[in-house]
Amino acid sequence: MPFITSDQVQPEYDVAIVGSGAGGGQMAYTLTQAGLKCVMLESGRSYNPDTETAMFQRPDQSPLMGISTPDKFFGFSDATVNGGWTVPGEPYTQASDKPEEQFWWWRARMMGGRTNHWGRISLRNGQYDFKPYSRDGLGFDWPLNYKDVEPYYTKVEMLIGVYGTNEGLENTPNSPKGVLLPAPKGRASELYTQKHGKKLGIPVIPIHRAVLTKALDADKIPAKLHPKNPRAQKILADAMRGRAACFWATPCVRGCNIRANYQSTTVHLPPALATGNLDILSDAHAREILIGKDGKANGVLYINKKTRKEERVKAKAVVIAASSGETVRILLNTKNAQHPNGLANSTGLVGKYIMDTVGASVSGHVPALENLPPHNEDGAGGSHFYAPWWLYKEQLKGKLNFARGYHIEMGGSRGMPGGRNPAPSDFIKGAYGTKFKEEARRYYGSFVGYACRGEMIPNEGSFAELDPKVKDDYGIPVLKWHWKWSEHELNMALHASKTFGALIEAMGGTVRSKQVKTGHDIIEPGGKIIHEVGGALMGADPKKSVCNSWNQTWDVKNLFLCDGTPFPSNADKNPTLTIMALAWRTGDYIVEQARKGNL
Amino acid sequence: MENSEQQNPRLSRRTVLKWFASAAAVMQVGALESLNYVASAAEAGRPAAKGYGQDPDVSQYYNPGDFWPLTFTKDEKETTAALADVILPADQYGPAASTVRVPDFMDEWVSAPYPVQVADRAIIIPGLKWLAEESQKRFKKSFASLNDTQKRAICDDICWPADAKAEFKKAAAFFVKFRDVAAGAYYGTPEGWKAVGYVGNEALMSFDGPPKEVLDRLGVTQTVK
Numbered sequence: 001m002p003f004i005t006s007d008q009v010q011p012e013y014d015v016a017i018v019g020s021g022a023g024g025g026q027m028a029y030t031l032t033q034a035g036l037k038c039v040m041l042e043s044g045r046s047y048n049p050d051t052e053t054a055m056f057q058r059p060d061q062s063p064l065m066g067i068s069t070p071d072k073f074f075g076f077s078d079a080t081v082n083g084g085w086t087v088p089g090e091p092y093t094q095a096s097d098k099p100e101e102q103f104w105w106w107r108a109r110m111m112g113g114r115t116n117h118w119g120r121i122s123l124r125n126g127q128y129d130f131k132p133y134s135r136d137g138l139g140f141d142w143p144l145n146y147k148d149v150e151p152y153y154t155k156v157e158m159l160i161g162v163y164g165t166n167e168g169l170e171n172t173p174n175s176p177k178g179v180l181l182p183a184p185k186g187r188a189s190e191l192y193t194q195k196h197g198k199k200l201g202i203p204v205i206p207i208h209r210a211v212l213t214k215a216l217d218a219d220k221i222p223a224k225l226h227p228k229n230p231r232a233q234k235i236l237a238d239a240m241r242g243r244a245a246c247f248w249a250t251p252c253v254r255g256c257n258i259r260a261n262y263q264s265t266t267v268h269l270p271p272a273l274a275t276g277n278l279d280i281l282s283d284a285h286a287r288e289i290l291i292g293k294d295g296k297a298n299g300v301l302y303i304n305k306k307t308r309k310e311e312r313v314k315a316k317a318v319v320i321a322a323s324s325g326e327t328v329r330i331l332l333n334t335k336n337a338q339h340p341n342g343l344a345n346s347t348g349l350v351g352k353y354i355m356d357t358v359g360a361s362v363s364g365h366v367p368a369l370e371n372l373p374p375h376n377e378d379g380a381g382g383s384h385f386y387a388p389w390w391l392y393k394e395q396l397k398g399k400l401n402f403a404r405g406y407h408i409e410m411g412g413s414r415g416m417p418g419g420r421n422p423a424p425s426d427f428i429k430g431a432y433g434t435k436f437k438e439e440a441r442r443y444y445g446s447f448v449g450y451a452c453r454g455e456m457i458p459n460e461g462s463f464a465e466l467d468p469k470v471k472d473d474y475g476i477p478v479l480k481w482h483w484k485w486s487e488h489e490l491n492m493a494l495h496a497s498k499t500f501g502a503l504i505e506a507m508g509g510t511v512r513s514k515q516v517k518t519g520h521d522i523i524e525p526g527g528k529i530i531h532e533v534g535g536a537l538m539g540a541d542p543k544k545s546v547c548n549s550w551n552q553t554w555d556v557k558n559l560f561l562c563d564g565t566p567f568p569s570n571a572d573k574n575p576t577l578t579i580m581a582l583a584w585r586t587g588d589y590i591v592e593q594a595r596k597g598n599l
Numbered sequence: 600m601e602n603s604e605q606q607n608p609r610l611s612r613r614t615v616l617k618w619f620a621s622a623a624a625v626m627q628v629g630a631l632e633s634l635n636y637v638a639s640a641a642e643a644g645r646p647a648a649k650g651y652g653q654d655p656d657v658s659q660y661y662n663p664g665d666f667w668p669l670t671f672t673k674d675e676k677e678t679t680a681a682l683a684d685v686i687l688p689a690d691q692y693g694p695a696a697s698t699v700r701v702p703d704f705m706d707e708w709v710s711a712p713y714p715v716q717v718a719d720r721a722i723i724i725p726g727l728k729w730l731a732e733e734s735q736k737r738f739k740k741s742f743a744s745l746n747d748t749q750k751r752a753i754c755d756d757i758c759w760p761a762d763a764k765a766e767f768k769k770a771a772a773f774f775v776k777f778r779d780v781a782a783g784a785y786y787g788t789p790e791g792w793k794a795v796g797y798v799g800n801e802a803l804m805s806f807d808g809p810p811k812e813v814l815d816r817l818g819v820t821q822t823v824k
């Protein structure tokens with residue numbers, strides 16, 4: 001019985017998993033395929049991508065032409081349910097009134113969490129990214145090497161399906177041969193950027209995204225992923241056959257009801273449920289972890305959001321994958337005599353060193369792209385190209401005034417029109433009538449945008465704690481955010497803005513964004529890029545970290561944190577693929593411990 | 600550009616920050632239903648309406664008026680249709696704005712409870728009133744009943760703020776805002792897509808990238824084989 005209600009909960013499970021997003025989905029998949037009995041608690045409502053996805057809806061079939069509003073931050077058709085930077089009934093607070101010291105906390109309260117609408121950019125951390133402190137003396141090293149995680153990156157890529165190429169660039173790992181799906185063809189603005197990027201030494205190459213440009217090989221992959229487990233192979237093969245290749249239309253942020261892209265609800269949860277080993281409770285908001293007399297976790301106390309009653313599930317081990325902030329909140333809210341400062345917090349480090357990605361963007365107008373003959377540029381519902389960080393050598397020589405790298409995400413403007421004027425007023429001045437329509441045709445598609453996605457170094461000023469006064473609608477104390485950018489991030493944002501300006505000019509274009517003087521003028525607020533990680537530092541020393549390299553808390557040995565919380569650094573590479581790889585790795589470890597009777 | 604403003608260049612960072620500030624204010628208080636902008640809506644002199652909330656059924660097709668009541672008066676609607684057709688007339692690129700429901704979409708827009716639209720309403724409704732009065736003053740007729748030459752005579756005076764005479768500056772700001780909203784609506788229709796040269800939103804067997812003609816124009820080659 002897969003989707004259950006509180007009264008159908010089994011007396012005890014092997015593992016209780018909090019959260020159904022990337023980390024929770026991967027964990028449920030790994031554990032149930034290995035035969036462990038799991039219960040998953042999801043705070044949001046159940047969600048059915050087959051029937052709830054807005055695939056081909058046009059702007060004129062949507063309120064306000066589908067544009068963003070405070071209710072739907074990424075547009076009406078975006079697959080975010082009860083979420084955004086605000087969530088009904090679940091507030092959070094800021095320690096400072098200054099905008100640059102505030103954190104925007106994005107959450108989605110739905111089955112599958114943010115994986116229903118994420119960008120699907122799936123980059124591997126490179127070997128430098130696991131040892132940043134050793135390279136420049138800042139932040140923390142991971143107690144892991146690239147080669148520890150490499151097999152799991154490969155497994156996740158085979159399972160979810162990732163397109164891209166192997167370019168062999170510095171700290172930008174290749175995948176083994178045959179793992180990546182074919183890269184989609186470059187679009188006009190991407191190819192034009194690639195050509196002119198060369199002059200500036202910027203390598204513009206195919207990006208990696210979790211979209212099937214080809215159906216997955218259901219005959220071969222399952223045997224590679226689950227050797228010696230025929231049942232798992234069969235379940236996975238069936239699941240893979242239920243996923244179609246992309247049909248090159250419809251924006252991926254809306255989700256994908258042909259299951260061509262990765263979302264937990266279409267890729268991780270169906271095969272996990274098919275094992276018969278998973279019960280899922282939706283509208284179940286975990287408040288604290290239950291601890292036995294032996295000091296081990298033995299279940300989860302949650303609020304049934306429908307009845308508002310407190311309920312419990314019992315399990316031999318607990319995995320929290322509620323997303324960085326929320327995982328911190330659950331740990332801090334689990335206070336008792338044994339754990340006066342919150343669970344797994346003997347070091348006082350829970351909530352510390354939270355990071356986001358450094359974001360800054362510049363847009364420009366490129367005359368060469370004006371009046372292009374109409375052609376289809378929808379492609380794979382997201383970006384096809386990007387530029388990985390390319391200045392490692394200069395940085396090593398001390399030529400840059402910031403310590404870490406950024407990659408460039410890029411976009412053209414030949415997407416689905418509607419909701420805004422394709423011909424900006426400063427170009428067309430007083431045009432109206434047929435003249436206006438000609439101008440609209442001319443300028444449509446001639447704009448480009450470049451975004452910095454850069455590494456933030458963890459600092460003492462960026463953390464979350466419990467607010468002593470404010471509680472949410474369920475009576476649970478909320479998080480209070482503290483935020484601080486260091487000179488590294490601010491200088492990086494400035495560098496990016498100059499680089500993008502130079503790139504646009506190299507293309508014969510002009511910059512549209514405002515000129516900036518300081519990093520603060522251009523850097524996006526903390527949390528705005530929605531890559532928050534950290535808050536339960538992973539390390540080799542129990543006195544200086546919260547988790548070990550198995551995402552296992554030092555204080556409570558059957559408690560695992562399988563989202564971004566344990567990240568000691570936040571490489572410029574978008575975090576989700578790494579969250580999944582580590583969750584799989586931890587899942588294997590839990591299975592091994594269970595077999596030894598150690599749970 | 601997966602989660603950047605690129606997808607919605609209409610929204611400046613400042614606007615988003617403003618939303619956030621108002622959201623944050625509500626958050627400090629604690630209970631947060633859907634964002635509530637009733638106060639600013641009331642200031643702009645319109646009935647408070649509810650937005651669609653954070654969990655609308657997005658799998659449906661919607662028409663203007665499905666989520667909040669439309670508020671244009673008959674005169675406002677007629678003036679809107681007439682001005683939208685001056686800006687987006689029937690021609691070789693496509694049909695006139697009014698034949699693809701642009702006035703309905705604009706009514707939905709100015710009647711919406713969200714801050715961007717509430718601000719636009721404060722420019723558009725007085726602008727429509729000005730246009731009606733100006734038409735009466737100059738030609739003793741409603742704007743919709745003017746002939747093309749008469750309509751253009753007024754539009755030429757107000758179509759660009761920088762060139763407009765002092766007495767027309769405000770109306771010119773209205774014209775630009777109106778043109779933005781009308782174009783946003785027009786180009787969100789299948790007819791508008793054709794008019795602007797958008798080809799897409801249809802399932803394909805393969806994605807072939809830009810055609811040779813486009814590659815040649817740009818002097819690039821397809822680098823993904």
Ligand SMILES: Cc1cc2nc3c(=O)[nH]c(=O)nc-3n(C[C@H](O)[C@H](O)[C@H](O)COP(=O)(O)OP(=O)(O)OC[C@H]3O[C@@H](n4cnc5c(N)ncnc54)[C@H](O)[C@@H]3O)c2cc1C
Nearest residue numbers: 019021022023043113114119120121286322563574575576
């Ligand atoms: C618009 C957007 C674009 C993005 N693009 C990219 C991208 O291109 N590449 C990339 O790598 N990353 C991207 N991200 C980030 C990515 O979505 C996250 O890194 C990823 O989803 C994290 O997985 P998670 O399992 O930690 O959290 P989530 O996916 O957020 O899942 C957490 C789940 O836990 C549930 N939960 C929370 N609290 C509780 C509780 N107390 N009890 C029970 N359940 C709870 C939540 O409701 C949620 O369903 C993007 C995010 C957004 C919003």
Ligand code: SF4
Nearest residue numbers: 246250252256380381
């Ligand atoms: S572009 Fe492709 S992968 Fe993305 S939603 Fe559409 S069909 Fe699915």
